[in-house]
Amino acid sequence: MPDMPISRLTTTCSTCAIRNRAICADLNDAEIGLLNGIGRRRTLAAGEQVMWEGDEAVLVANVIEGVLKLSSHSADGKEQILGLVYPSDFLGRPFGETSPYGVEALTEAHICVFERTDFDRFAREHPRLEHKLLERTLAELDRTRRWMVLLGRMNAEQKVASFLLEMAERLGVRAIDGPVRFALPLSRQQIADVLGLTIETVSRQLTRLRNEGAIELPSRREVMLRDPADLEVRAG
């Protein structure tokens, strides 16, 4: 795994791909300039770990590009993925001592990193930023709670169908019920860890969806949703 270089931002935030979608969206030029001063851009290789479960929470970040996972382990060592983080999402645990989960890049990723203490101070001094962060956290809590329904009340087929639809949605490739094709940022094992299933069950469900014409699997890491409306029905 190569050690990627860490450098101060060379581009201004104003050219940032997520300038208007991330929590920085409401800041004025002066504020953005200040934030620029404490942030740095960092590239992560696929599979690279950025934070560790239980470790001191040193960093927070905005995701510029790529997909990352948040995960935790049960006492007997089984992994459960707690969430996936996409471009413009906020990453890390501000105002917290330790990170309650590990964070790993699933694809190559670009993130805009801050020392947590720097960020905490900046946020407390800029209520507009803190407000954005609050709205985002509330939205994330809503999403997480919806995921609980999936984990607690859905069967394997419903879980896999829901997963594929949400993935298309969050990757921004979802057309209005036309077929969509995209690269899966997760391995079968990781999908299982998101859904609270085993790898075999995920594999069987995907095969079944393929055999029944709902999806195609052109390669291991690619999927095509042939009939999103059908998947919606299967998702329950």
Next chain:
Amino acid sequence: MPDMPISRLTTTCSTCAIRNRAICADLNDAEIGLLNGIGRRRTLAAGEQVMWEGDEAVLVANVIEGVLKLSSHSADGKEQILGLVYPSDFLGRPFGETSPYGVEALTEAHICVFERTDFDRFAREHPRLEHKLLERTLAELDRTRRWMVLLGRMNAEQKVASFLLEMAERLGVRAIDGPVRFALPLSRQQIADVLGLTIETVSRQLTRLRNEGAIELPSRREVMLRDPADLEVRAG
């Protein structure tokens, strides 16, 4: 179900049981006075519904006493409880159009209610309050994610043992590994809805824990944890 009276706060916040634990904790006297002006105290009977899934989010509140549940339904009508809310917790969805879950009092409860729009305005004008709310929301998100591990990766025994321990913890009755006895605010069906199990499985697990000496069940709505350390082991 009696219609409980709604009245402006007669007691000042300074005598409020949760004054130092709720999100109001950091406000000074002047600010508290203002907040007092837009809030009212309300008593809920056990079983009374305060918010409805999908409805406009009209109210937010602080819980003063009692336990409430947040719940949502899967497409085929099965209920999943998304969270339990205890004294000093914040309730409702600020800065949101609709409530993503229904809220129902499980026990008789006292809450301190605000019109959401009043509260939103007040929060935006008082960053210290908004900061408290952010910290609470972040903590709630952490707790919710931990619950995901339970739903996704635990078996029935681990779920029930974890549930009993968390309940004792949040009710504040948990001694350091001595036996504890408390009233369950939930029916068997509701416990099942929290844990993503059926009522029969919950019942069987409780019976088994009783037969093996880990707990006692003096009545339907009471439980005694005879050996919390043993439960910790069973919780995994």
Next chain:
DNA sequence: CGGACGGTTGAGAGTTCTCAAGAGAAGTGG
């Protein structure tokens, strides 16, 4: 006393997991 309700218990079915083997793709070194 009889009904309603919540909870418990039992038996069998169904789904998912576990264990095991094999196929396919990707990477390594000669």
Next chain:
DNA sequence: CCACTTCTCTTGAGAACTCTCAACCGTCCG
């Protein structure tokens, strides 16, 4: 460029767990 290794994914068979359906028990209340 091809054997070889390794890793991921798929498939199968049987076990285990939880669910479903059904009956029953105890308590509360009219």
